[in-house]
Amino acid sequence: MATLKEVKSKIGSVKKTKQITSAMKMVATSRLRGCQNNMEQFKPYAFKFTEVLGSIAGKSSSDASPLLVPREEVKKVVLVLCTSDRGLCGGFNINLIDKTRKLIQSELQGKEISFCCYGKKGRDWVKKSPHTLDLEFLDVVGGKIGFSHASTPGQQLIDSFLEETVDEVYLIYSEFQSMARQEPRIKKILPIQSLADVVEEKPAEADEGFLPEHICEPSSDTLLGEMLPKNVFIQIYDALLQTSTSEHAARMRAMENATKACEDMVAELQGIYNKTRQAGITADLMDIVGGAEALKG
Amino acid sequence: MAEKLFLEVVTPQKAVVSEPVDSVVAPGSEGEFGALRGHTPFLTSLKLGTLRYTDAQGKEQHLFVNGGFAEVLPDKVTVLAESAERGSDIDIARAQAAKERAEQRLANRAAGIDLLRAEMALRRAIHRLNIASARK
Numbered sequence: 001m002a003t004l005k006e007v008k009s010k011i012g013s014v015k016k017t018k019q020i021t022s023a024m025k026m027v028a029t030s031r032l033r034g035c036q037n038n039m040e041q042f043k044p045y046a047f048k049f050t051e052v053l054g055s056i057a058g059k060s061s062s063d064a065s066p067l068l069v070p071r072e073e074v075k076k077v078v079l080v081l082c083t084s085d086r087g088l089c090g091g092f093n094i095n096l097i098d099k100t101r102k103l104i105q106s107e108l109q110g111k112e113i114s115f116c117c118y119g120k121k122g123r124d125w126v127k128k129s130p131h132t133l134d135l136e137f138l139d140v141v142g143g144k145i146g147f148s149h150a151s152t153p154g155q156q157l158i159d160s161f162l163e164e165t166v167d168e169v170y171l172i173y174s175e176f177q178s179m180a181r182q183e184p185r186i187k188k189i190l191p192i193q194s195l196a197d198v199v200e201e202k203p204a205e206a207d208e209g210f211l212p213e214h215i216c217e218p219s220s221d222t223l224l225g226e227m228l229p230k231n232v233f234i235q236i237y238d239a240l241l242q243t244s245t246s247e248h249a250a251r252m253r254a255m256e257n258a259t260k261a262c263e264d265m266v267a268e269l270q271g272i273y274n275k276t277r278q279a280g281i282t283a284d285l286m287d288i289v290g291g292a293e294a295l296k297g
Numbered sequence: 298m299a300e301k302l303f304l305e306v307v308t309p310q311k312a313v314v315s316e317p318v319d320s321v322v323a324p325g326s327e328g329e330f331g332a333l334r335g336h337t338p339f340l341t342s343l344k345l346g347t348l349r350y351t352d353a354q355g356k357e358q359h360l361f362v363n364g365g366f367a368e369v370l371p372d373k374v375t376v377l378a379e380s381a382e383r384g385s386d387i388d389i390a391r392a393q394a395a396k397e398r399a400e401q402r403l404a405n406r407a408a409g410i411d412l413l414r415a416e417m418a419l420r421r422a423i424h425r426l427n428i429a430s431a432r433k
Contacts, residue, residue, distance in 0.1 A: 041311040048307060049377055052368050056340065147309045147379055214368075217327050217341040226342050227366065237309055 004280065007273045011266055018262035024088065025255035031142070032248035038145070039176070039241050046234055053227050056220045065225045067158065067232075070191045071167040076112045078134065078157060078166050079103075080189070080236065082173040082243040083122035084141050089247055090254035092174065092182065093121040099184040100172050104131075116153055118240060142244050150237035158229050161190050173239035174246035180253070182246035189235050192228055302334045304350055306360065306376040313381045314360065319351040321374050323367050332369050339369040345420060347428055348376065359384050359428045363421065387429040396422035 081100055083093045100122075104113060116135040117123040123136045135156070140149050160166045169190035175183045216223055301317035322331045324346030332339075348360040365378030399419035403412070 038310075042309050044305075044312055045307045045309050045377060048305075048368075048375055052340065052366060052375075052377065151379070214338045214340040217325060217339070220340075223340065223342060223366075234309070 004273065004276050007269060007276060011269045011273065014262055014265050014269065018259055018266070021255045021258040021262060025252055025259060028248045028252040028255060032245065032252060035142075035241065035245040035248055039245055042238065042241060046238060049227075049231070049234060053224075053231060055214065056216065056224050056227070065192075065221075065228050066162060067190065067192050067228050071164075074111060074167040076114070076166050077108055077168045077170065078114055078116055078160075080116045080153075080157070080169065080171045080239075081118070081122040081126070082141060082171075082239050083117070083119035083125075084243070084247040085120040085138055086142070087121065088254060089251035090257075092247060092250035092254075093119075096172060096174055096184045097122065097125050099186065103170070103172070103186055116157070118149075118243070141240060142247050145237070145240050145244060147233070147237055150240060151233040154233040154236050155229070157190065158232060166190075171235060171239050173243045174250075176242045176245040176249065179249050182250055187235065187239070189232050192231065300334055300372075301353065302332065302336075303373045304376075305374070306348070306362070306378065306381050308378050308381050310380070313378075313383065314350075317353050319353070319355065322349040323374075323376065324348065324362070325367070332374055335371050336369050336374075338371070340366070341369075342366050343376070343378065345417070345424065347424055348381075359431050361387065361421075361425050361428050382425070382428075384428045384431065387425045389426065389429050392422045392425040392429065396426065 079100060081096065083096050087093070114132040114134045115122075115126045117126055117133060118137045119141045120138050123133065123138070126133045135153055137149065137153070157166065157169050161169065168188065171187045171189050173185055173187075175185045177183055214220075301319065302321065304314055304316060304318045304321055305312065306314040320331060320333050322329060324344050325341040326344045327341065329346075330339075330341070343362060343365045345363050346361075348362045349357060350360070351357050361382045361384075362376065362378040363380040365376060365381075367377070368375045395418055399415045399422060402415040403419065406412070
């Protein structure tokens, strides 16, 4: 059985761990609020953009932009993987990486795959895997995300798609569903799925507003050509915001569980401590009683 | 004209303007255009420049927009910009510094710099400074 001193120092160390985990939980909670706020701020833009895009998409021909045309033979695929920079957030990164691995093993079997990584965890995994790493962005997810973080690599991806060095681009990110649920998702961003999909995504009640024919300047096809790349940036930006929010939510939960586990452990150790202490006292008493008995005799 | 036109300027970061206005003048890619209430539905891309509008109090306001799109409906104007700043939010010192840096780059024409980028930076800086000084 452990000595009193050992148990006591163990209790001390678990209590300190608990302090750290509960502090991390509070940090994650406040960051989460910031991220959720960013997501809310972005919504009107994304909403309006889809609305406008939907309204010109309806008028343009389906092959208005080369970004819409799927390749006959898909050889090279780029995966945009959004993960967090830091760990201690439960299965968050592992879930994302698992999803990626499954995608590679099933649909993308035998294709040349390279990565564009946001976040250190995903990058580290790619470095160990046989795939090539094209681009990496650290300190973006979970921190301050600017629109340029999405548009710069987005433009590069579009350029290489147009140069035909890349045939398909997938986005892997974590969708923020609620505080308790974050789901890894895969979205094909290039070639852009047929315009009918974009139009479908548009909220139903918005239809009424678009009955009047718009005058377009420049032509609707040119406008569409300008809007489609933006649509890609918006999807990447949205993925980054959602991944960040998910990361903080996942960390908050993980830290909450850790804090609870610490509490349980302290209670258990305190029990052992009390028992050990009592056993010591009993042993001492026995000695004294034994000694007194011996003197009497 | 008692009825107002509703102006909304949204960026990915936040909604910059959302208020009823009397008139809007925006830098369309094919030329500057003005919109009053009752304008025919109209969709255009924007170039970088100054968006002007007369607010409900009849005061003229200036706004820096960095490209984007505008949709005009008879009672509403929506501007989707990658970034937009009110005159009061512009950091004059920073814009001034950016202007000097861009000018220097363009003047030197050193190898390895992106001329187009420097030019865009210069234009952004000049527009920002104009808007900021128009407020005074």
